[in-house]
Amino acid sequence: MKKRTKKLLSVRGGGSAHPDFSVWRPYTQMRTSLPPLRAVRTEGARIHLDDGRVLIDGTASWWTACHGYNHPHIREAVARQLAVMPHVMFGGLTHDPAEQLAERLTALLPGDLNHVFFADSGSVAVEVAMKMAAQYWLNQGIRTRTKFLAFAGGYHGDTFATMAVCDPEEGMHALFGPLLPRHVIRPLPRDAAGAAALGQFLDEHAESLAGILVEPLAQGAGGMIFHEGEVLRCLRALADRHGLPLIFDEIFTGFGRTGSLFACEQAGVVPDIITLSKALTGGTMALSAAIARTHIFAAFLSENAGHALMHGPTYMANPLACSAALASLELFAAEPRLAQVEAIGAAMGEQLAPCRCLPGVRDVRVLGAIGVVELHRIADMNALKAALAAAGVWVRPFRNIVYLTPAFTIAAEELAFLCGAVRRVLERAPGNIA
């Protein structure tokens, strides 16, 4: 342990949970949280730990590993690319994996979502999408549209621009409120009254807005909250009425998670900009994209160099990641992923339903391959997490939510084990669910 860390430990009174603080962990109170489990190998829907235990994975690693871990088709594609060109900068250079991937994505997406800007994480893709919408107006000489409309329950990332469009109360970022630009966060228009209220708000304030940003059908990290396609059709109509770019953040929902390849297809709505990441590479590599329709892209075409999109993450369009994404899309074409999602949804619906009768459970809901058991509250998160791992599953509850987003290739018996473990753990309610 390094000297400074030792000093910190002695000054702050120890830290027995984490013997070494050299790795600063995500969303983790390093003083009080459980030490992380040590993963040594993954395969399919399983995570192997260094102590020999094997956990059935209920998260697909933050919703990325949609084909299961280590799919040979993706592994081989990445290995082939690794041998010839792991990375090359994308400024002034191009390469086949990026061009083929852009072609493939635009062919799969509805409407004229034809212009792909690659980035390296979900948050950055959302930032790029916001920048596209804001500059769409600036390039037309309109400088007053400085706010975005986003929604209660939403989550769009952890960077400063994206924190400002997350739910300010429910999200993890309330602390930063005073540092963030103020946007407009409203309830989703879930019914006629909500649609009328939002309509009226926009009639009065649309001119200050640069765009509307929403996670379609399922708000993920904000609480696994679902809504109907009608909500998105309402947003499309309102965006059209005021000429506002409508951004769908499909970083969670994209690539089959809600039952269709993209959530926007289920709603029959074409957004003006869509963001993708997470399952884009089948859970292999970091990659994201913000993809715009032609009228957005056209606002950047100009003799004026200042009208260009001034963004360029160093590792954007990384060839290894693009190869992984191409291989992942081939798997969606060759294997029955959406049928698997439907079967997973049906099984989770049946197998999680008994949780409804357990004390402390507020709601059980399923959409696509997302299964949610919402509790009234989780008082001792550490105890719940430990109980789940002890039951042989990798499930990461947050706030008052226990959810399953398994790989689409999970075997029926693995899924039954996963749902059974959640039921059993919640039944025993290790003193922490009220």
Ligand SMILES: Cc1ncc(COP(=O)(O)O)c(C=O)c1O
């Ligand atoms: C809908 C949505 N948008 C954006 C992000 C941010 O992605 P990243 O963690 O890759 O920055 C997430 C991550 O969970 C997400 O679910």
